[in-house]
Amino acid sequence: MSIKATIIGDAAPETGSQLAPTRLDGLGAGGTEHAHPAPAIRPTVFKPTAMPGAVPVEQAGTPAQPTAIKPTTLPFTAPAHTPAVATAPAEHIHASTLPGTQRKPLEIAYETLALRFPGTAPKLLERARAVLAGVSPKAMDTAAWLAYGVQAQEELAALVKQRLALMESPATRGVSQHLARLHTLLREVLDAMDGGFLKKSVAKVWDSVAPEVRQLEGLLSKAGPALLGVLADMESLSNKNMDVGEVLQAHALAAEYLIDLLEAQVGQLLVTRLTALSTSQALVLEQVQTLTLDKERVQELMTLVQDGVLLQLPSVYSQLAGLSAKPSDTQRFMAAEKLNEIVQFIQRKL
Template sequence: MSIKATIIGAAAPETGSKLTPTRLGGLGTGGTEQAQPAPASTIRPTAFKPTAMAGAAPAVQPVAPAQPTPLKPTAVPFTAPAPAVAPAEHVKASALPGTQRKPLEVTYETLAQRFPGTAPKQLERAQAVLAGISPQAMNAPAWLGFGVQAQEGLAALVKQRLALMESPVTRGVAQHLSRLHTLLTEVLDAMDGGFLKRSVAKVWESVYVEVRQLEDLLSTAQPALLGVLADMEALSNKNTEVGEVLQANAMAAEYLIDLLDAQVGQLLVTRLTALSTSQALVLEQVQTLTLDKERVQELMTLVQDGVLLQLPSVYSQLAGLSAKPSDTQRFLAAEKLTEIVQFIQRKL
């Protein structure tokens, strides 16, 4: 078997040159032994060096891996186990000396039979009053104070009503109307004529400025009068509520008189009399408030219908009067003046 040599990377020999076969494994060209392949040469990788470029960041040098720091075991201090807690024993309430507070339990049906014809709402109020009473825990001073709180509320409402009627608004309006009535009456008297009386024009000229001022004051007082009316209406409702509370306390006292002993019953009779008197005062208070509201409403009518409606026509008639008015002028002016003067006089 003949072996041809392969030439790699070199130019081919010229024609006619003698080729010498390569000796492989010590074999000659005509040897009979089997050829052995030459040992392969070790291939080393080519190391590429990085090229430094202008403006580029410096190359990061390889960092050796950090070696873990050995941790020492933490010494935990020994804690003794907490002692076992024994379960709490059930403590029973000890009986203290005193009087047991047991409120009254009165049914609605019982009160309906005891007080027939009473409104259901009022029966419920009386039932609530009785539910808040513990007869065993009440002494003589406590029974004497039964229902006093409701009576004190009524006294406060009476003071509020008096304050409303004496307010500067109502008193001021009444005074302004009275003064206006006086000034217009002077002008009306001057129209009757007479030897010693001044002329109507001069009298009207002397009172005209004050009449205008009174008109402005009465006109601006209207909102305040409306506020007084609203306060009186609210006060009337409060009186009605206090009256219902007083009635409920009186019903409870009357029921307890038949239930408790004679000594307590005598105290309750005294309180029942006082509560009945307060109930009568409530009725009087409501009636007085009704009259007060009517009074304020009359003042409103005087301001609206008398001053703001009729007074402009008086200005119109008196402005045309001369020093010596004719009978027709005098009659028309006197008619307007008489109308407003009598209107104010009836309301005042």
């Protein structure tokens, strides 16, 4: 390989001179000369500059060691001394004395009452003993004595109102009104059978009243359950009256016992109350008797409806349906007999 010389500058090369190329050691040029191998490239290592007071850097590959920190010791300060709080000794609390009279009920033995009221039922004596246990004579004033037994009397008055309401209920009044109207309609048909120049025929009279008669029959057939409810209420009311009567009688016995025990002024008040309680007991007996009559009345209405009217009306329908404009004497007699039977039956019960 030939190397061409490069001329630098304006001077011309001399004629016949040869320029030898500059040889760099270690670099081979062509294959005519022996070239030495180039040395291997080594990295440049920079040594860090040590700063004063700095911690020397650990060499690579050396594991980091933990730095031990010495604990700081703080000076001990004793807490301020707090003086102990003195505890007051426990005081015993005594019950205060309030103005007034101590309420102390009466405790009367059963045997004492049995001797005072011989022949009285044990249950009634126990009730009287319970009444006395609720009485505190020293704590009761005039108003309290005048109110003695009033609550039982008020209960009796409420029971009287309930009895009146039962007898005026729609069930009892409705049945009576329906029966009265049915009696009137059937009586018109019966009167038409007597004949007469100005009277209508039986068939026309029956045709005019038959729709209302059937309507009344339907209303009466539905009245049975309502009447049974009224009977049950009357039975319950009768039991309540007897219970209130026993309460009133127990208060009366207790009042008789207190009259002999207390002073004259209180005894006079109890005499007044005893008279009122006796009157209320008489009213209880009257109530029970009246309720018994009321129950009998309702039972009669049920019998009249179920066993009388509802059973006899189908036979009346059958007899009147066969009447012609001019019925025979036999038809007239049989129909009149059935009508008269049911009319008289209703009339006796109303």
